[in-house]
Amino acid sequence: MKLTFLGTGTGIPQARAQSGLIIEVEAGGKKKPLLFDCGCGILQRIYESGYDHRDIDTIFLTHLHLDHVSDVLGLIKANWLVGLTQTHIYGPVGTAQWFDKLMALYPYLKDRLQVNITELTGGTVLKVADCTINTAHGCHSVTTIGYRVEQAGRIAVYTGDTEPCDSFTELARGAHVLVYECSFPLGFEVDNHTTPDMLASHISQHPLHVDRLYLTHLYPHMQGHEQEAIDHIRTVFPGEVHIAEDLMQVDV
Numbered sequence: 001m002k003l004t005f006l007g008t009g010t011g012i013p014q015a016r017a018q019s020g021l022i023i024e025v026e027a028g029g030k031k032k033p034l035l036f037d038c039g040c041g042i043l044q045r046i047y048e049s050g051y052d053h054r055d056i057d058t059i060f061l062t063h064l065h066l067d068h069v070s071d072v073l074g075l076i077k078a079n080w081l082v083g084l085t086q087t088h089i090y091g092p093v094g095t096a097q098w099f100d101k102l103m104a105l106y107p108y109l110k111d112r113l114q115v116n117i118t119e120l121t122g123g124t125v126l127k128v129a130d131c132t133i134n135t136a137h138g139c140h141s142v143t144t145i146g147y148r149v150e151q152a153g154r155i156a157v158y159t160g161d162t163e164p165c166d167s168f169t170e171l172a173r174g175a176h177v178l179v180y181e182c183s184f185p186l187g188f189e190v191d192n193h194t195t196p197d198m199l200a201s202h203i204s205q206h207p208l209h210v211d212r213l214y215l216t217h218l219y220p221h222m223q224g225h226e227q228e229a230i231d232h233i234r235t236v237f238p239g240e241v242h243i244a245e246d247l248m249q250v251d252v
Contacts, residue, residue, distance in 0.1 A: 001025055001154045001252040003177060004033075006045035008216045008244045010183065011067040016246050017041030018067040019217060021158055021179060022051060025151050027129035034129060035075075036060045036147060036158050037068040043075050049247055053078050058128065061091035062160025063144040064098050073102055076113060086114045090126070092143040093119045120145055122167060136171040138162030141192045146171050154252045157210070161217060164194055164202030177252050178210040179244065181217035185225035186232055193217075196229040204236045213237065216244040 002024040009016025018039025024031055035042075035056050046053050053075060061069060076087050089095060096117045103110045120126075122137035122145065131151035138144040139162050146159040148171050155175040159168050162181060172178045183193035215229065222229070226243045233241050 001149070001151055001156060003156060003179070003214075003250040003252060004049050004051070005179075005214075005216065005244045005246060005248045005250075006042050006049060007037075007039055008218060008246055008248075009067075010217055010219050011039075011065075012220055014220045014223075016218060017045050018070070019062075019160070020045060020071070021216075022046075022049070022056075023149050023156055023158070025129050025131045025149070027131075032058075032129045034058050034060065034149070037062055037160065038071045038075055039067040040070045042071045043078060045246060046075070049249075054082055054084055057084070057087050059087065059089045060133075060147055061089065061095060062138075062146065062158070063092055063140060063142050064094060065142065065161070068160065069098075073106070076115065077109065080109070080113060085112060086116075088116045088118070090118045090120055090128075092145045093121065094143065095119050134171065136167040138168055139165045139192070148172070148175065156252045161193060163192060164199050166206060169202070169206045169208060173209050175210040177212050177214065177250060178208070179214045179216055182215035182222070182229060183217050183219050184221050186228060188221065196232040200233050200236045203233070208237055208239075210239055212240040212242065212250075214242050214244045214250065218243070 004022040006020035007017030019037040020042035021036040124135040126133040134148040156177045157172040157175045158179045
């Protein structure tokens with residue numbers, strides 16, 4: 001299993017693209033990229049990463065905010081332009097209604113695509129591409145889903161946007177890699193997102209049993225504060241802590 005960080009930023013323009021992550025698994029003896037979130041800039045990042053957009057037909061959405069979904073239709077259309085029409089989208093309740101409204105704006109595409117949508121709640125267990133995927137609800141301003149991907153004894157977890165919460169601590173238990181949002185620096189007052197001090201406070205009460213932690217979804221406010229975020233979290237977390245970067249690749 002391999003992770004490729006396509007976008008590690010947010011809705012404010014910066015060097016980082018918006019949210020997007022590939023988890024590469026083995027399916028039928030071949031490598032298969034599963035795409036988690038697809039914000040603005042992710043279609044270009046897919047190209048830059050060396051992946052082929054034609055190989056991506058399975059998308060998992062954590063929630064429906066623009067910085068996590070705005071390139072979904074662009075990816076689907078790119079595949080349609082080369083004769084590929086089938087896509088499966090997994091996402092929270094409301095995903096089907098969102099996509100239907102999107103298609104209503106582009107009637108020339110509506111009858112030319114074969115898009116299957118599966119809406120998920122926390123506690124769902126899926127079998128997709130020869131791996132097991134578990135879900136849990138996070139704590140955000142809208143319904144959000146985190147994903148735990150297991151294959152051949154290796155485990156990767158991706159949270160999407162959230163405050164620190166028990167459900168994601170449990171979802172990540174025993175994971176080799178946890179990708180967790182850390183939007184703002186120490187001392188920043190915010191809800192619906194995570195800061196290093198919020199995460200450290202939660203970990204001190206609810207230990208995080210994972211090997212490696214990668215911080216993503218970084219606002220421009222985090223520039224210059226990356227190392228202090230790492231150092232603060234390390235005071236309560238014994239595993240590795242890293243700042244994710246666009247196009248970084250990680251073996252699980």
